[in-house]
Amino acid sequence: MNFQLSKSQKEIQKAAKEFAKGEFDKDLALEQNKLQKFPQTIRHNAAELGFIGIHFPEKYYGGGFGVFENTLLAEEFCKKDSSMGMGLMLSSFASEPVVRFGSHELKEKFLIPIADGKILSGAAITEANSGYDITSLATTAVRDGDEWVINGKKNYVVNGGKAGFYCVLCKTDLETSSFNSISMILVEGDRDGLSAVNTRSKLGMRMSALSDLEFRNVRVPCTNLIGKEGRGMFQASTFYDESRILTAAMALGTARGAFARALDYVKQREQFGKKIGQFEVTQHKLADMAMQIEQAAFLTYSAAINFDPKKSDSEMIAMAKISACSAALNVSSEAIQLLGGYGYMSEYEVERCYRDSKVLEVFCGNTKNLKEIIAKNIVGNIR
Numbered sequence: 384m385n386f387q388l389s390k391s392q393k394e395i396q397k398a399a400k401e402f403a404k405g406e407f408d409k410d411l412a413l414e415q416n417k418l419q420k421f422p423q424t425i426r427h428n429a430a431e432l433g434f435i436g437i438h439f440p441e442k443y444y445g446g447g448f449g450v451f452e453n454t455l456l457a458e459e460f461c462k463k464d465s466s467m468g469m470g471l472m473l474s475s476f477a478s479e480p481v482v483r484f485g486s487h488e489l490k491e492k493f494l495i496p497i498a499d500g501k502i503l504s505g506a507a508i509t510e511a512n513s514g515y516d517i518t519s520l521a522t523t524a525v526r527d528g529d530e531w532v533i534n535g536k537k538n539y540v541v542n543g544g545k546a547g548f549y550c551v552l553c554k555t556d557l558e559t560s561s562f563n564s565i566s567m568i569l570v571e572g573d574r575d576g577l578s579a580v581n582t583r584s585k586l587g588m589r590m591s592a593l594s595d596l597e598f599r600n601v602r603v604p605c606t607n608l609i610g611k612e613g614r615g616m617f618q619a620s621t622f623y624d625e626s627r628i629l630t631a632a633m634a635l636g637t638a639r640g641a642f643a644r645a646l647d648y649v650k651q652r653e654q655f656g657k658k659i660g661q662f663e664v665t666q667h668k669l670a671d672m673a674m675q676i677e678q679a680a681f682l683t684y685s686a687a688i689n690f691d692p693k694k695s696d697s698e699m700i701a702m703a704k705i706s707a708c709s710a711a712l713n714v715s716s717e718a719i720q721l722l723g724g725y726g727y728m729s730e731y732e733v734e735r736c737y738r739d740s741k742v743l744e745v746f747c748g749n750t751k752n753l754k755e756i757i758a759k760n761i762v763g764n765i766r
Contacts, residue, residue, distance in 0.1 A: 386684050392452060395437070399456045402432060403463035412464050413729055421470035421590040430500025435474050439482055443490050444498035450625060454632040454687040461636025462643070464732075465739040469633050470590030476541050477506030479625050480550045480567055480618050483692045484610035489569060493548055502547025506626075507537035507570070507596050508619055522598065524553035524568055526605065531555075531568055533601040543594030544579030546572050550622070551598070552615050565615035569607040576601040587738035588746070624695040626747045631683040631700075631707035634743045638676050638711040641736040645672070645718035648725070659721075668721065672714045679703070679710040698760035701753035708750075711740035 388396065406425050415422060429435055438453045439445020446452065453472075460468030475497050481489055481504075496502045513519040522535025533553060540549065548571050556564035570577060582594040610618060646669065649660035659665050682703040689696055715737035719726030726733050744750065 386688075388455075391448075392455060395448070395452055396455045396459060398432065399434065399459035400463070402429065402434065403460050403468070407460075407464040407467045409464075409730075409732070412467050415470075416466055416589045416735065419584065419589045419592070421467070421474075425467070426471060426474055426500045429471055429474075430498065433498075434471070435500055436478070436494065436498035439475075439478075439494050439498055440490075443494040445494065449687075450628055450690040451684070451687040454628060454683065457629055457632035458636035458639070461633045461739075462640040463636075465633070465637040465640060465736050466588070466590050468636055469588050469739060469743075472629060472633060473541055473588075473591045474500065474503055476504060476591075476626070476629075477550045477622065478504040480506075480609050480622050481569065483621060484567075484614070484618050485569070486606070488606065489609065493569065496547060502572075503542040503545050505540050505542040505546035505549045506622065507540050507543075507549045507551040508622075509538055510536060511538050511595075520552060520554050520565060522551070522553050523557060524551075524555050524566065525557070526555075527602075529605050530602045531605060531607065533568065533570065533598045533603065535598050537596045537598075538581075539583075540579075540594055540596050542592050543596055544572075544582060545592045548572055549596065550609060552619055555612055555615075562616040563613040565619075566612045567609040567615040567618045568603060569609055570598070570601060570603050574601050574603060585742065587735070587740070587742035620697075621692050621695055623747055624697055624700045625690065625692070627700050627704040627753075628683070628687050628690060630743055630747050631679070631686065631703040634704075634707035634711040634740060635676070635679050635683050637736050637740055637743070638672075638679065638707070638714040641711070641715040641718040641733050641740075642669075642672050642676060644731070644733050644736075645669070645714075645721045648722050665721065668717055672717055675710040675713055679707040682706045698757050701748070701756045704748065705750055705753050708740065708744040712737070712744055715740045 433446050434456055437446035437448050441447040457472045460471055478497050481493055497504055524531040524533045548569055551568050551570050553568055554564055555566040576599040578597050579594045580597055649665055652659050686700045686703040718733040725731045
């Protein structure tokens with residue numbers, strides 16, 4: 384993919400590659416996958432180099448860069464190790480609503496420790512009975528003096544039980560069911576009445592915690608409202624667009640990592656007196672894999688470069704996520720086939736690429752949901 388990178392973007396890409404090479408130890412990755420934990424030392428070292436919150440403003444200890452630079456990090460980290468890359472990139476997951484819409488006070492208080500690697504963040508948006516239909520939320524936030532009182536349950540919360548704060552989507556106008564009845568409120572992870580339940584054991588993405596959250600009369604200051612009351616739907620939609628670009632970037636890196644391992648293997652493995660990479664059937668498989676990766680890269684880079692939080696191109700972003708996740712899943716599957724029996728062994732890593740790819744496929748919107756977004760933009764409203 385020959386997108387023209389600036390000098391600073393090339394330096395970011397190179398620094399990420401060198402960091403991953405030096406920090407992402409293969410044996411450590413296998414161990415941490417079993418434990419379902421991410422090494423805090425690596426997160427601390429990444430924060431010191433400015434990798435966490437690279438898309439935050441500089442005055443909040445960020446890098447002052449944009450979504451595209453964050454995409455470059457995700458791609459390089461996941462290329463080296465999909466699980467470690469995801470674990471690191473999801474350290475600041477859901478801090479974006481604070482970056483885009485939060486007050487200066489919220490940004491100063493919560494973005495700086497994220498960028499320092501001291502705390503994690505999480506998004507409490509979906510619910511068991513509503514899924515991605517966030518218009519039918521049951522979680523409520525009611526004003527009581529200068530506080531919000533929050534009650535409800537959220538499911539599949541990334542960094543659930545581990546985060547320093549969560550961006551929580553709540554119904555703040557209980558009299559109506561319009562989009563304007565929903566708001567986003569920041570809730571600190573140690574608030575009374577907030578508990579993490581049903582911690583999940585996952586197929587992939589095992590270095591990031593995932594759990595449900597329960598809110599029982601959780602009180603937070605009214606100043607914890609993110610942006611304006613009634614703007615939660617727009618904020619959540621913008622967050623999903625940005626997180627889908629990140630997901631596409633992680634999938635793209637995972638695909639590149641699986642491809643690199645398969646290519647290295649077929650150049651060395653011999654069958655019937657020749658390297659298996661010399662057989663036409665193998666070469667055709669590699670060609671298909673490379674083609675899928677480059678198609679995904681074009682859409683992912685385009686979506687990242689053109690991201691605008693005020694007017695996001697949801698159609699392009701949905702295409703990028705579908706393309707990149709499909710490439711990751713297909714390339715990882717073919718890599719397993721090319722490695723034969725070794726492909727199923729943990730130490731050869733491609734099986735983990737496959738497991739992580741499957742999680743990314745449903746993360747932040749499954750293919751069916753995303754195709755509906757694309758179709759709506761293409762067809763419009765039919766009457």
